[in-house]
Amino acid sequence: MGLINIEQLLEKYDNAETSLAEEAEIRAFFAEEDVPEHLESYKLLFQYVSHAKEEQFTKDVPLLPKAVGTKRTKVYQWISVAAVAVLMLGAYFQVSQMNQKTTLDDLSHEQLMAYNQTMEVFNLVSSKLNKGSNNLGALTLVSSKLNEGAENLIHIKEFNKATNRIIKNK
Template sequence: METKEVKYLLQRYFNGESTLAEERQLEKYFQTGKVADELKEYAGFFGGISELSQNERDAQLEEEIMDFILETESKEKTKYRRLWQTVTGIAATVIIVIGGLLFYQQGDQQFDDTFDNPEEAYAYAEQTLGYISAKYNKGMTGMASLSNFGKLSEAAEPMQKGVRPVNEYLKMVEKMRKD
């Protein structure tokens, strides 16, 4: 490139009228090392600009590399997340199936008789009901001391009504036993 042409491009550059292609021509000219003596003062300036543009290119390259890395990591995380969801879904299904089978097998078992003799069963039931009745009556006598608390006795009344048939049944059993 001739010195006259370079001077013209420099003038356009410093006036802010140069195009990107003209600026690249100037950068290339000053990077060749074959610079006219009268233009050597601009060599450092355009060398610095080319370094800056190289740094910009490096920054862009760095950003592109980081974007690629982040995208790859995201894909891997998504892959592992899907794998984890699949594995946990399968495990949950297996647990539900095993639980259902165990429940079904236990549901088929009949209740075993704990007494071979019905008279023993009757005596045991009578003893248990007597025990419950005694505890209930003891609690009710303790509640009698709280009779001045009207609300409390009103709250216990439904319970007393519910236990009356049990007490009557026990009395009837006692009569049958004595007869």
């Protein structure tokens, strides 16, 4: 290929007007050994380009079979639905049980016995408590007497004052 021809092509190349075929021609020209001095910089460029083309991706890519992945995520999604259902059922039974009123008639024989026994015990305790409170009456009596005693103390104070005066007068 003529030198003038290639220079024209290079100008077009710089303006990004070359077609792919023309660019291939340019590359072919620069692939040859002797290139004029003033085009040396282009040569470097195209050497680089051909070098860069050879790079390859060599890493292995683990391609997981896709079906497994989706199945697993689907199962996880349904687990949350099931959990919600269980919670709702539990709450429902809890509430309905709380709303049921239980009377003495519903209890079995043993339970009734236990109930009666505890009631007896409670009654016994409460009667003894009343007795105790009767005894407390004595305590209140004592405290009233104490108050009386305190009043008597005032008399003693008065007496003290009188004796002090007598001592001063002496």
